[in-house]
Amino acid sequence: MEIDHLLSTTRAVRRKLDLDRPVEAAVLEECLNLALQAPTPGNAQAWRWLVVRDQRVKDRLGGLFREVGAAYLADREAGDAATRRGLASGQHLIDVIERVPVFVIPCLKGRPSGENATDAAFYGGIFPAVWNFQLALRSRGLGSTLTTYHLSRETAAAEILGVPAGFTQVGLLPVAYTTVPDFKPAARVPLAEVAYLDHWGAPLS
Numbered sequence: 150m151e152i153d154h155l156l157s158t159t160r161a162v163r164r165k166l167d168l169d170r171p172v173e174a175a176v177l178e179e180c181l182n183l184a185l186q187a188p189t190p191g192n193a194q195a196w197r198w199l200v201v202r203d204q205r206v207k208d209r210l211g212g213l214f215r216e217v218g219a220a221y222l223a224d225r226e227a228g229d230a231a232t233r234r235g236l237a238s239g240q241h242l243i244d245v246i247e248r249v250p251v252f253v254i255p256c257l258k259g260r261p262s263g264e265n266a267t268d269a270a271f272y273g274g275i276f277p278a279v280w281n282f283q284l285a286l287r288s289r290g291l292g293s294t295l296t297t298y299h300l301s302r303e304t305a306a307a308e309i310l311g312v313p314a315g316f317t318q319v320g321l322l323p324v325a326y327t328t329v330p331d332f333k334p335a336a337r338v339p340l341a342e343v344a345y346l347d348h349w350g351a352p353l354s
């Protein structure tokens with residue numbers, strides 16, 4: 150896939166996940182190996198990647214996901230058509246979560262400290278790799294969404310998964326083949342409104 154197309158069309162996939170098509174171990178390992186090529190602070194590579202396929206484990210995690218996700222969506226205002234579509238898409242993922250073939254839970258050694266410089270490096274030690282993983286999935290016909298709902302029940306999830314003390318879960322990615330071959334670039338706030346030249350507020354061009 151051409152690189153700019155990949156970068157501009159890797160979406161959060163929820164409705165277009167193929168819940169019936171198995172995901173081979175080999176394709177997941179390829180994508181995880183590409184995730185491991187991402188940069189980390191001091192080359193720490195302090196990550197762990199939990200791949201969940203066991204239906205009983207997915208059922209238990211899915212319960213946490215639904216509990217938190219449903220409460221979050223219930224609090225959101227419907228707003229314009231795009232927001233309504235986003236909420237419906239979020240609700241769909243919550244409705245089917247246990248049926249998604251694979252969950253991937255990226256974890257990091259340590260805990261955030263509440264201090265910006267430290268925490269930027271802490272979370273920066275995994276999110277580039279998570280995005281590498283999502284791009285690699287997309288280039289192979291699979292889709293995912295980075296979700297954070299279940300982190301409100303992180304301790305319960307750690308017990309289910311056996312995550313040791315001292316490791317932080319940073320998300321849960323439901324992973325499946327997609328039911329469509331391609332996606333479109335998303336509407337975003339224009340660059341001119343969010344990028345400045347030399348001084349805050351100064352136009353970039």
Ligand SMILES: Cc1cc2nc3c(=O)[nH]c(=O)nc-3n(C[C@H](O)[C@H](O)[C@H](O)COP(=O)(O)O)c2cc1C
Pocket residue numbers: 159160161162235239242294295296297298335
């Ligand atoms: C840090 C982070 C947390 C997110 N958490 C959730 C989540 O809990 N549930 C969900 O459905 N989507 C979640 N998303 C996906 C965003 O909603 C999605 O990326 C955004 O709406 C833009 O859509 P697009 O990625 O398709 O362009 C998260 C994305 C990021 C980067």
